[in-house]
Amino acid sequence: MEILHVSAECYPVAKVGGLGDVVGALPKYQQKLGHIAKVVLPMYRTKFLFENQFDVVHKGAFSMDGHWLNYTIIKEKTNKLGFDLYLVDIMGILDRERVYGYDDDTYRFIAFQRAVVDWVGKWQHRPDIIHAHDHHCGLIPFMMQYSYEYNYLSGIKTIFTIHNGQYQGWMGWDQARWFPAFDAYKWGMLDWNNMINPLAAGVKCAYKVNTVSSGYLEELRHSSKGLEHLFEYERGKCFGILNGIDTEVWNPETDSYLQHHYSYLTADEGKRANKKALCDEFGLDINKPLFIFIGRMVEEKAADLLPQAISDSIYYMNGRMNFLVLGSGSSMVEQQLESMRGHFFGYYNSQIGYNEALSHKMYAGADFLLMPSRVEPCGLNQMYALRYGTVPIVRRTGGLNDTVVDYGDEGGFGVCFREATVGEITHSVYRALQLYEDKERMGKTVEKIMQIDHSWERSAQIYINLYNS
Numbered sequence: 126m127e128i129l130h131v132s133a134e135c136y137p138v139a140k141v142g143g144l145g146d147v148v149g150a151l152p153k154y155q156q157k158l159g160h161i162a163k164v165v166l167p168m169y170r171t172k173f174l175f176e177n178q179f180d181v182v183h184k185g186a187f188s189m190d191g192h193w194l195n196y197t198i199i200k201e202k203t204n205k206l207g208f209d210l211y212l213v214d215i216m217g218i219l220d221r222e223r224v225y226g227y228d229d230d231t232y233r234f235i236a237f238q239r240a241v242v243d244w245v246g247k248w249q250h251r252p253d254i255i256h257a258h259d260h261h262c263g264l265i266p267f268m269m270q271y272s273y274e275y276n277y278l279s280g281i282k283t284i285f286t287i288h289n290g291q292y293q294g295w296m297g298w299d300q301a302r303w304f305p306a307f308d309a310y311k312w313g314m315l316d317w318n319n320m321i322n323p324l325a326a327g328v329k330c331a332y333k334v335n336t337v338s339s340g341y342l343e344e345l346r347h348s349s350k351g352l353e354h355l356f357e358y359e360r361g362k363c364f365g366i367l368n369g370i371d372t373e374v375w376n377p378e379t380d381s382y383l384q385h386h387y388s389y390l391t392a393d394e395g396k397r398a399n400k401k402a403l404c405d406e407f408g409l410d411i412n413k414p415l416f417i418f419i420g421r422m423v424e425e426k427a428a429d430l431l432p433q434a435i436s437d438s439i440y441y442m443n444g445r446m447n448f449l450v451l452g453s454g455s456s457m458v459e460q461q462l463e464s465m466r467g468h469f470f471g472y473y474n475s476q477i478g479y480n481e482a483l484s485h486k487m488y489a490g491a492d493f494l495l496m497p498s499r500v501e502p503c504g505l506n507q508m509y510a511l512r513y514g515t516v517p518i519v520r521r522t523g524g525l526n527d528t529v530v531d532y533g534d535e536g537g538f539g540v541c542f543r544e545a546t547v548g549e550i551t552h553s554v555y556r557a558l559q560l561y562e563d564k565e566r567m568g569k570t571v572e573k574i575m576q577i578d579h580s581w582e583r584s585a586q587i588y589i590n591l592y593n594s
């Protein structure tokens with residue numbers, strides 16, 4: 126079977142969050158299962174582009190709101206990622222350093238999707254499946270079914286994966302002028318509440334839809350920023366498939382970002398050596414349990430609760446622990462977290478920004494990972510933490526609820542709580558301290574979590590079954 130993944134992110138080419146990790150790994154594992162998986166994404170001006178070699182494979186053009194846009198498709202030469210990687214260039218539109226965050230993002234991603242569909246139409250052969258990820262690619266199934274220019278592609282089956290239903294790509298109807306001309310009777314396939322909603326359009330028009338955990342699919346029926354009825358109505362074609370992790374990239378025995386490698390058999394010394402390097406770098410005390418947070422500082426991650434939860438924990442528990450935070454996002458949260466550094470010197474430190482290398486060192490050197498997310502469709506951090514022997518502290522939501530069992534429950538190994546409040550986070554830190562202080566139990570927990578299998582093999586096959594259906 127031949128699958129073309131269309132996405133805004135793909136690690137290591139361009140990554141903002143977990144979407145990049147998933148699209149960098151799933152195709153590789155589909156290849157291993159004997160299928161042909163390809164990925165296409167915009168040609169951002171990231172490091173990967175300049176460090177690798179490409180061939181031009183196609184040049185084309187389409188008219189968008191009266192302007193001709195020329196596009197070029199290039200293909201990475203050496204199969205470096207384990208699958209064919211294609212990048213779409215449209216000068217002046219996709220040639221940016223960052224993935225998102227520009228005023229013309231809506232225009233950029235419509236242009237990207239149009240270029241992809243145009244290119245697929247001109248290919249000598251057809252992929253069996255087009256797999257579109259998140260709202261940036263949610264219009265592709267619509268374009269392939271209902272636009273006059275491309276509806277000859279309607280026989281190709283489309284899958285739409287929702288990694289995050291919080292972002293839906295809403296736009297006004299005036300922006301329909303950027304679409305390829307389409308059957309006006311089908312406007313309802315794009316519409317939700319008098320807006321064009323690419324996420325809703327993806328759900329309506331794709332042959333099959335999935336979310337990245339079963340728990341999250343269930344949640345979307347009750348809370349999805351206005352799309353609750355849609356998820357209820359379309360439940361017959363919606364599935365939950367839990368993400369995996371790329372165990373070749375995320376492996377404490379071989380991780381090139383780590384100075385000290387370890388397995389579950391050597392976790393005690395291995396983690397301690399990594400913790401020492403981390404504590405030395407950030408002025409923390411290796412003899413105290415180290416709690417970390419890594420992530421986008423946005424409302425869904427409940428990053429706004431961290432400053433208060435961290436200071437309450439340090440005060441109420443007499444500084445019996447250390448915290449280290451890595452992330453970027455809301456400038457208010459960033460400022461609060463930065464200003465706390467002086468106040469809690471020796472107990473707390475932070476690095477604002479994106480740092481792939483440091484994230485690996487933190488998963489390896491920490492004792493506990495905090496994930497108080499208000500919304501978490503799957504969450505990869507907790508799975509990386511497990512693999513690196515770091516105990517996750519999570520709110521019971523979405524994929525976190527599907528992957529972490531509280532240590533107080535039968536067979537449990539993590540710390541779980543219900544509400545995203547400062548009080549519950551602080552109480553969970555207290556419960557984690559109790560676990561940490563029971564050395565024997567903590568050691569067994571680390572050994573156990575490192576052996577939990579969240580590799581992609583299983584989920585990659587479930588996607589194939591979905592395509593086959």
Ligand code: ADP
Binds near residue numbers: 142451481
């Ligand atoms: P989301 O995709 O919602 O951000 P996930 O848990 O699925 O959440 O994935 C987050 C990914 O991004 C993980 O690989 C995590 O390590 C990484 N990440 C997030 N913020 C940073 C950062 N500031 N520096 C390095 N890696 C980060």
Ligand code: GLC
Binds near residue numbers: 144502
């Ligand atoms: C989204 C979600 C996250 C998920 C990731 C990969 O960014 O917020 O929970 O793990 O996509 O599917």
